Amino acid sequence: MIDIKEYKIHKNKEFISIDMSLSWGKEDTNNYYKKYMNPQLANLLNLLGLTKHFVEAQGTKVWDERREVYTDFLGAYGSLNIGHNNEYVIKSLEKVKATPNLLQTFINPITTALAINLATIAPGNLQHTFFCNSGAEAVEGALKLAKIATGKSRIVYCKGSFHGKSLGALSVTGRNKYKQYFGPLVPLSQEVTYGCIDELHNVLKKYNDISAFIVEPIQGEGGIIVPPKGYLKKAEALCKQHKVLLIIDEVQTGFGRTGYWFSSDEENVYPDILCMAKSLGGGVMPIGAYITTQEVWNKGYGSLEKCLLHTSTFGGNTWASAAAIATLEYIQQHNLVEETKIKGGYLLKQLQVLKDKYPLLKEVRGKGLMIGLEFHSVKDNRFFNKFLKGKTGELLEEYVGGLIATELLNNYNIITAYTLNNPNVIRIEPPLTISYEELDGFVYALENILKKYKGVTALAINNFKNIFQSTLRRS
Numbered sequence: 001m002i003d004i005k006e007y008k009i010h011k012n013k014e015f016i017s018i019d020m021s022l023s024w025g026k027e028d029t030n031n032y033y034k035k036y037m038n039p040q041l042a043n044l045l046n047l048l049g050l051t052k053h054f055v056e057a058q059g060t061k062v063w064d065e066r067r068e069v070y071t072d073f074l075g076a077y078g079s080l081n082i083g084h085n086n087e088y089v090i091k092s093l094e095k096v097k098a099t100p101n102l103l104q105t106f107i108n109p110i111t112t113a114l115a116i117n118l119a120t121i122a123p124g125n126l127q128h129t130f131f132c133n134s135g136a137e138a139v140e141g142a143l144k145l146a147k148i149a150t151g152k153s154r155i156v157y158c159k160g161s162f163h164g165k166s167l168g169a170l171s172v173t174g175r176n177k178y179k180q181y182f183g184p185l186v187p188l189s190q191e192v193t194y195g196c197i198d199e200l201h202n203v204l205k206k207y208n209d210i211s212a213f214i215v216e217p218i219q220g221e222g223g224i225i226v227p228p229k230g231y232l233k234k235a236e237a238l239c240k241q242h243k244v245l246l247i248i249d250e251v252q253t254g255f256g257r258t259g260y261w262f263s264s265d266e267e268n269v270y271p272d273i274l275c276m277a278k279s280l281g282g283g284v285m286p287i288g289a290y291i292t293t294q295e296v297w298n299k300g301y302g303s304l305e306k307c308l309l310h311t312s313t314f315g316g317n318t319w320a321s322a323a324a325i326a327t328l329e330y331i332q333q334h335n336l337v338e339e340t341k342i343k344g345g346y347l348l349k350q351l352q353v354l355k356d357k358y359p360l361l362k363e364v365r366g367k368g369l370m371i372g373l374e375f376h377s378v379k380d381n382r383f384f385n386k387f388l389k390g391k392t393g394e395l396l397e398e399y400v401g402g403l404i405a406t407e408l409l410n411n412y413n414i415i416t417a418y419t420l421n422n423p424n425v426i427r428i429e430p431p432l433t434i435s436y437e438e439l440d441g442f443v444y445a446l447e448n449i450l451k452k453y454k455g456v457t458a459l460a461i462n463n464f465k466n467i468f469q470s471t472l473r474r475s
Contacts, residue, residue, distance in 0.1 A: 025065060026053035049406040057084035060431050060438060062415065070413040071438050075429040077417075078220065078252040078370065081279035082330050083431035089282035092326035093319055101318045111316040114324050118291055121261045121328070124270030128297035131289045131316030135251035135277035136164025138288040139214070142273045143168050143186075144310055145292060146212035146245045149299040153187075156203055156213040156244075158194035160421055162221030163214065163249055172214050174222070175421045194219060195227040197234045204242040212245040212273070217263035220252040223422030224372025226365055232269045245272040245296065251288070252370070255279045256331050256432050259341030259368035266367075272296050282327035287320040336432040343439065344368035347428070350443045358450035362424075371428035372419065373446075375400040401426040404449065412445035 024032070030051070034042045045051060052070075056063040060083055062070045072084065082089070096110060115129040130141050147153055157163070157172035164170065170179055171186035174194075179185060190207070192199045194215075204210060217232060219225035232248075239246040248271040253263035255276070260266050262274065273296065277288030292300075301307050314320075331337065344367060351364045351373065363374040377400055401418030405426050408414040419425045430438070 022055075026051065029053060048402040049410060050402075052409065059083040059086075060434050068413060070409070070415050071430075071441065072415045073408075073428055073430045073434075073442055074415045074417050075431050076283065077278070077427070078257055078429045079278040079281075080283040081255050081257060081336070081432045082282055082327060083433050084283060086282050086284065086327075086330065088330045089284045089323050089326040092322050093284075096318050096322045099318050102314065104313075108316065108318060108321070110318050110325070111321040114316075114321045117325060117328050118276075118289065122274060122291050123262055123265055123268070125293055126271070126274055126291045127294050129289050129291045130310070130312075131287065131321070132277075132312045133286045133314050133320075134164070134288045135249075135275065136166045136169045136288075137312065137315075138251065138275040138277050138290045139163045139169040139172070139247075139249060140166055141310055141312075142214070142247050142275050142290045142292075143172070143212070145273060145290070145296065145300045146247060148301070148306070148309070149296045150211040150243075150245060152209045152211040154190055154207055154210045155186075155188065156190045156192055156200070156210055158215055158219070159191055160194050160219050160222035160225060161214075161216060161249075162219070162421055163216075163251075178420075194222070194225060195231050197228075197231055197238070200235060201238055204238055204244060210242070210244045212247050213239055214247040214249060216249045217253050217266075217269075218258065218367060218370060219421075220370070220427070221420040221422075223374060223419050223425040224366045224370060224427060226367060230267065232264060233267045236269050236271070239272075247271060247273045247275065249275045251275055251277045252429075255327070256337040256340050257368055257370050257429070258366075259337065259344055261337055263367070280324050280327060281320055282323045282330070285320040285323040287316075287324050289316075331432070334433070340368045340432045343432075343434065343436070344371070346436065347371065347439050347443070350439075351446075354443070354447055354450060358447075360450055360453055366428070369428065369430060369432060369434065372425045373401075373404075373428065374422070374425045375404055377424050400424045407449050408445055412441075412448075414442055414445055 030042060053065045054062050055065050060072055062072050062084065064070065072080070075081070111131065118129050119127050132138055132141060143155060146155070155172050157174060159174040161172065161174040163173050165178060167182065168186050170182060171189045173179065174191060188209070190203055192203050200213065213235065215232070215235060236246055248264050248269065250262045250264065255261065257279070264271060273290055273292045275290045280289065281287040301309060348364065348366065348371060351371065355361045355364045360375055361373060362376050365372050401424050405416045405418060408416050416426045416428065419427050
């Protein structure tokens with residue numbers, strides 16, 4: 001192993017080069033990551049056996065250091081709608097490499113063109129776009145806009161939701177695990193049950209200081225939870241009735257993921273503000289945005305003294321905007337929105353068959369190529385309770401999804417991951433360019449796992465050796 005002390009980076013400012021970092025193997029990278037970044041995240045990945053060292057990616061495929069090829073069914077949590085290292089997007093950056101990337105004292109034609117394109121595909125009469133760098137930033141901007149445009153402060157959000165981990169976005173995220181250490185959060189955040197229109201109605205009637213209701217069309221990190229049919233349309237009507245702005249968070253569901261440009265299109269829902277990010281940058285550049293109506297924008301920032309109240313240094317930079325323009329073009333040219341609807345129906349049908357056959361698979365849900373597979377928990381498993389105590393035992397009570405993901409990765413070369421708010425669910429969010437052959441390969445692999453492990457106990461026993469060894473290394 002290379003000793004990082006040789007480079008005396010603290011004393012002589014000798015940096016690690018790109019070439020040097022590319023030469024590291026799995027052990028080097030893992031050890032340096034633990035020392036300089038997040039040691040316990042590395043321990044968690046080791047605990048779950050997710051320790052591959054990937055060195056190349058293209059489309060739906062990823063290669064490890066041994067040149068074994070894997071199929072990516074995770075898609076960077078919905079960020080890779082057009083696959084890894086999309087050549088069309090990368091080549092588009094050549095067109096702007098000589099133009100100013102960051103120059104705030106001029107109006108950028110590339111960024112302006114992207115805003116026009118987004119208004120073209122956005123639902124309703126959404127028109128004015130603010131650009132930033134991530135989904136959490138898009139949510140932050142949307143919340144601020146709602147408050148300044150309405151003059152009211154309370155935000156209604158849903159249990160099980162995930163809108164980001166910055167302070168404002170965290171305040172409207174519906175899992176206490178991520179919130180409990182950071183209080184006090186932004187006040188006047190009101191939680192309601194996702195999918196329950198009566199509860200939303202009662203809250204909207206109760207308070208007269210509500211500026212907005214923020215909601216995901218499908219709860220991604222909540223475990224790929226699909227609301228009852230008509231829920232979003234009814235929520236839209238209630239918001240209009242009570243003069244409350246409707247913010248729809250399409251960060252994970254946007255750009256064809258559910259078989260529509262935006263998931264809210266399915267029910268013809270017209271939000272006042274729509275948040276987007278993830279796949280907008282084509283998996284190449286980070287970019288986020290919210291888009292709103294002319295009426296809401298003018299109420300918020302429609303004057304000279306207010307037009308600079310919310311800004312972002314890197315938001316809408318030339319390279320990111322060019323990548324986003326190319327991404328939209330690629331999705332349209334390859335008919336990926338309609339293709340996703342068809343492929344998603346094809347995959348869901350096969351997965352439902354597996355659910356009916358194998359008891360370990362508790363539920364299948366989703367739309368398009370945003371699918372959640374929920375497995376039964378190890379919470380009441382005597383095997384785990386006997387050998388794993390304390391924090392490790394508590395952690396693994398809800399990580400059956402992680403164990404399934406480990407099986408898929410190590411035995412079938414398929415990349416997946418669990419959802420943050422429900423780790424017993426693994427998400428299926430491959431690039432929209434995924435082939436039917438690859439979809440069949442996933443179903444084949446999953447069925448083999450379900451055949452092998454009739455229930456949670458067998459899965460726990462098979463994975464105990466790896467978990468026990470990882471636990472010893474941590475102690």
